[in-house]
Amino acid sequence: MKNTLIIIAGPTGVGKTEISLELAERTGGEIISCDSMQIYEGMDIGSAKADEEERRRVVHHMIDVVTPFDPFTVSDYKEAAEKAIDEILSRGKVPIMVGGTGLYIDAVIKDLSFTEGGNDQKYREAIEVLARTEGNEEVHRMLASVDPEAAEKIHPNNLKRVIRALEVQHVTGKPFSSFKDTGRLNPKYDVHYFYLNKNRKDLYEGIDRRVEIMMDMGLLDEIRRLKASGLDESYVSMKGIGYKEMLSYLDGECSLEEAKDLVKQRSRNYAKRQLTWFRHNEYATELSKDQYSDEEILIILEKYANGWYETR
Template sequence: MKKKLVIITGPTAVGKTDASLLLASKLNTEIISADSMQIYKYMDIGSAKASKEERNLIKHHLIDIVDPKEEFSVSDYKVRAQGIIKEMHSKDKIPVLVGGTGLYIDSLICNLTFTESAKDADYRIYLEGLAKEQGNNYIHSMLKDIDLESYNNIHPNNLKRVIRALEVYKLSGKPFSSFKEEDIYTSEYDIFYYVLNMQRDKLYDRINERVDIMIENGLVDEVKWLMDYGCDKNMQSMKGIGYKEVLQYLTKDITLPQAVEMIKKGSRNYAKRQLTWFRKDPRANFIHKDAYANEEAIVNKILSDIDNH
């Protein structure tokens, strides 16, 4: 029998933390973070980590585990998270995965083994060069004999996807189109997947307000400290929204009001991308917070789903 895994995700600033803390306390379990910024030490304000008090109440995993000068891949995350999930299952606990990084979540609940490992960089570079010389239609026509379905479904100008289809065929001998959705959306866990959402205007107001609070709480000083620590704009950690803009302000490329506006806009665009990402998974249950009286009502809905499954 598959072991249970609960996922609480949603766009930035939607309010995942409150719901997940309440759910974890009612399930008497622990939280595993699925956030690609919260993995970093010393980056607290811009990544909106749960407070120390909240983390003392409920044990949180995969927060503050990487030095900001180090790289950390999705594969690194997957290995660490799978180990924690296994350990929690052995104690009969239901892990609660919380965070907005879609790639982290998918690494644990999607069958991506092939698409993760199947890469042929040289062939890809060759095809990119060929596209520049001969045009996108030429590359697209290469699909016709080997994968007619992809040829018909992928637009010639979606070069990245066309190249991916050719690369997959070269490596596997199978058409890209044969790797169907049902193969991807399978998991070793019994999944309860929830995407919190709210009215767009309300979400955008929350995002803008949250950015103002981050600035008030000392985001500029946090970035200043990271610069003194040796972090620079080329590091993975400093490419996060909030950090890269303040870094530009501190290096005198932009003013502080410009940085604040850029963070707000970047966060709103990120929220849009997150929702697009979550919508593609047929297992995701969208919870519109406006339809519930409070966090407790949302948590009770999730608990009832788990109990009745």
């Protein structure tokens, strides 16, 4: 069997965890998290990280990779995730990527040359300061002056991407737009990419319940501990949904109910953006929970994991 790579993506709260655990147990697989928050040590509840029991059931990778103080790029994820995938395959196991960070998935499965762009943390931090003092438009104008093609494609409010484009140009001397997504799949793997979905009402209600469960599990205490360690809103790790809103509450900027409502609202908005990403990905196939039961979804995924499918 070729180097099979199964991907179970989908919006936050859609129910990826239990399906991925069951699939891994049935196929002898191991899970690679593709979640931009689960990489951080100590950020467990707000990121819905696999708990001890789930990690005993199935081996997990790409969890607790760095501390919340450390920078971590898409390029870093690609390098570490591919190393984990290759190691799993070398042992005759099935790697199963699970999560909702679409850019992390694409970095692994697609031929993305922009990951070669390099990094300069001090430069990046200087541009972040400039954005706070002069505004996003000023930083976007900087990009337009050195790379008009990239500036045309990247919205001024997508500050993270604008800064990344400037950083690549600064480090390499080449415009960010020259590091193109070729659209080709990574030839190392036989990729089978699926994303879960369900009707909007059920998805949003599930997200709201999930926020309440996280609060009951001690999300606020987790964030108090992180804050006491010296983390604040200036760190990328603390900008994740759930963390930044509760940090605002702890800083006296809003009430607890207002913070919870914001977490729910922003989580629903994020889920909507995630679904848009997956729908627009030519390699991703939807598996709707309105159309299939969890067992039927597992049977479909199991066929691909075991190679019991017709060659496309």
